[in-house]
Amino acid sequence: MSVLLSVTGLSKSFGAVVVADDTNFDVRTGEAVGILGPNGAGKTSLFHLITGALWPDTGRIEFAGRDITTMSAARRCNEGIARSFQVPQPFGGMTVFENALVGATHGAGLRGLAAETHALAVLNDTGLLSKSNIRAGSLTLLERKRLEMARALAARPRLLLLDEIAGGLTDAECEMLIETIKRVHAGGTTIIWIEHVVHALLAVVQRLIVIDFGKKIAEGDPRTIMESREIKDIYLGMDPHA
Amino acid sequence: MIEWVSAVTQGVLLGGLYALFAAGLSLIFGVMRLVNIAHGDLIVFAAYLGLSTTMTFGINPFLALFVVVPVMAGLGYILQRGLLNRTLGEDILPPLLVTFGLSVILQNALLEGYTADPRKLSAGTIETASLSVGGLSVGVLPLLTFAIAVAVIAGLQWVFYSTSAGRGFRAVSDNQEIAQIMGLNKAHVFGLAMALALAVTAIAGILLGVRTSFDPSIGGGRLIFGFEAVIIGGLGSLWGTLAGGIILGVAQTIGGKIDPGWQLLSGHIAFLAVLAIRPNGLFPRVDH
Numbered sequence: 001m002s003v004l005l006s007v008t009g010l011s012k013s014f015g016a017v018v019v020a021d022d023t024n025f026d027v028r029t030g031e032a033v034g035i036l037g038p039n040g041a042g043k044t045s046l047f048h049l050i051t052g053a054l055w056p057d058t059g060r061i062e063f064a065g066r067d068i069t070t071m072s073a074a075r076r077c078n079e080g081i082a083r084s085f086q087v088p089q090p091f092g093g094m095t096v097f098e099n100a101l102v103g104a105t106h107g108a109g110l111r112g113l114a115a116e117t118h119a120l121a122v123l124n125d126t127g128l129l130s131k132s133n134i135r136a137g138s139l140t141l142l143e144r145k146r147l148e149m150a151r152a153l154a155a156r157p158r159l160l161l162l163d164e165i166a167g168g169l170t171d172a173e174c175e176m177l178i179e180t181i182k183r184v185h186a187g188g189t190t191i192i193w194i195e196h197v198v199h200a201l202l203a204v205v206q207r208l209i210v211i212d213f214g215k216k217i218a219e220g221d222p223r224t225i226m227e228s229r230e231i232k233d234i235y236l237g238m239d240p241h242a
Numbered sequence: 243m244i245e246w247v248s249a250v251t252q253g254v255l256l257g258g259l260y261a262l263f264a265a266g267l268s269l270i271f272g273v274m275r276l277v278n279i280a281h282g283d284l285i286v287f288a289a290y291l292g293l294s295t296t297m298t299f300g301i302n303p304f305l306a307l308f309v310v311v312p313v314m315a316g317l318g319y320i321l322q323r324g325l326l327n328r329t330l331g332e333d334i335l336p337p338l339l340v341t342f343g344l345s346v347i348l349q350n351a352l353l354e355g356y357t358a359d360p361r362k363l364s365a366g367t368i369e370t371a372s373l374s375v376g377g378l379s380v381g382v383l384p385l386l387t388f389a390i391a392v393a394v395i396a397g398l399q400w401v402f403y404s405t406s407a408g409r410g411f412r413a414v415s416d417n418q419e420i421a422q423i424m425g426l427n428k429a430h431v432f433g434l435a436m437a438l439a440l441a442v443t444a445i446a447g448i449l450l451g452v453r454t455s456f457d458p459s460i461g462g463g464r465l466i467f468g469f470e471a472v473i474i475g476g477l478g479s480l481w482g483t484l485a486g487g488i489i490l491g492v493a494q495t496i497g498g499k500i501d502p503g504w505q506l507l508s509g510h511i512a513f514l515a516v517l518a519i520r521p522n523g524l525f526p527r528v529d530h
Contacts, residue, residue, distance in 0.1 A: 051423050077425035091416040093527070094409070102413045105406040107425035115406070155425060 004029040010059030019045035021214035032191040034205035042214035043194045052076045077107045080158035088144035092137030100154040107155025126150040159190045166197040178203050249499040255384035257491030258391030261484040262446035264471035266439035272478045273411045273435040280344040282465030288447025303363040311444040318440030319433040352458035363451035387449045470513040476523025
């Protein structure tokens with residue numbers, strides 16, 4: 001499989017705080033990759049760098065063979081990168097449907113009926129269809145999390161970045177989420193998923209990358225990584241099968 | 243009695259013009275949190291543009307709209323992308339200072355180009371035509387102005403809530419960072435918003451010029467009326483802006499009826515009263 005995303009020598013720091021330290025990794029088309037690491041390790045910052053919300057101090061990001069290091073966030077979305085946020089940030093004054101429609105029109109570049117059909121389809125997939133006409137600002141936290149996913153999917157991403165989307169869900173909700181993500185993945189979307197709910201992550205991803213202090217400290221097969229010394233040091237006392 | 247009804251009617255119709263002054267201001271503040279101090283001077287600039295167009299082509303000011311509206315929209319896009327976008331950021335002072343500077347430049351440029359003599363757009367017999375409704379005489383021109391104002395507000399409402407560009411405006415207004423990550427080019431969206439605002443300003447300028455005489459110095463006053471209409475109606479609400487314009491217009495004509503010297507003062511008093519009683523305006527947008 002071809003490489004979809006290639007990160008080379010990526011570094012970013014805010015004064016003494018290093019959020020990315022010479023990070024290198026590739027993600028192949030159609031892959032699902034999990035990212036693990038303690039809080040403050042630079043996982044979310046990595047997403048900011050990939051989506052263009054932050055620009056790196058040094059290093060290079062390639063997407064589908066093109067250098068996107070200095071490309072604007074909007075262009076990157078148009079090229080096929082979309083993300084969900086750990087703390088849901090819907091367009092609060094707009095309806096759920098309109099939130100998805102923004103992704104479908106301005107992200108995926110769809111028009112008219114095609115955009116509306118696609119927006120409704122992602123709302124259906126994420127279980128939000130019945131909430132379509134509700135103002136996004138009045139959704140519950142769980143519904144907001146689903147909307148994060150729906151809005152990102154509405155942009156028809158080739159690469160979907162999920163940031164701790166399973167946190168705070170009940171087991172049943174988590175199962176539903178896993179099924180949704182598996183379906184999206186099976187549909188050909190490449191996924192990078194930051195998640196502390198390890199069992200959810202392991203149900204989907206084929207590869208794990210472990211980050212600490214902005215540095216990649218381990219990478220490989222999920223089972224092997226979960227048994228490794230690096231992970232045990234970081235997640236001391238944490239049962240990887242929990 | 244009938245003269246009071248007449249005063250209120252005239253006030254309502256005048257309010258349509260004030261709503262047009264205010265709509266562009268409200269739109270720009272809503273989308274990009276930019277307070278455009280030059281807004282009044284842009285209205286006057288549009289009136290002069292209308293004057294030049296009518297004189298050059300020998301056409302009616304209402305026909306000149308077909309020239310002035312697209313020209314102002316184009317200028318708006320260029321102004322936003324070339325200048326105003328550079329001033330927007332965390333600090334709210336730079337856009338205030340730059341638009342204030344723009345106001346000074348516009349006034350002086352108009353003074354250079356057109357002198358300080360009052361000018362007027364001549365629309366022919368429509369200016370003096372009137373309809374009589376049950377003993378009440380209503381001017382055709384104020385009625386037309388009001389109808390245009392309602393149509394413009396309805397049009398803006400439609401753009402904001404039923405088009406993809408409008409959803410872009412609202413998404414950027416809601417959260418600029420997320421909007422960009424969702425594929426919206428902020429600089430372009432702001433450019434479109436200013437283009438739309440100045441298209442409305444162009445209509446306001448032509449109607450102002452047909453209604454009364456104008457000179458390069460009157461922009462400041464139109465800015466104040468626009469601000470007052472926006473604040474009375476409630477920020478972010480387009481129909482509220484129309485209501486705000488009407489309240490301001492009625493207050494002015496009633497004040498003027500009591501004593502001609504009270505016209506402006508009573509408008510300001512109505513504004514202050516609303517500000518004191520309902521600081522968020524009469525129809526504030528309920529978000530979040």
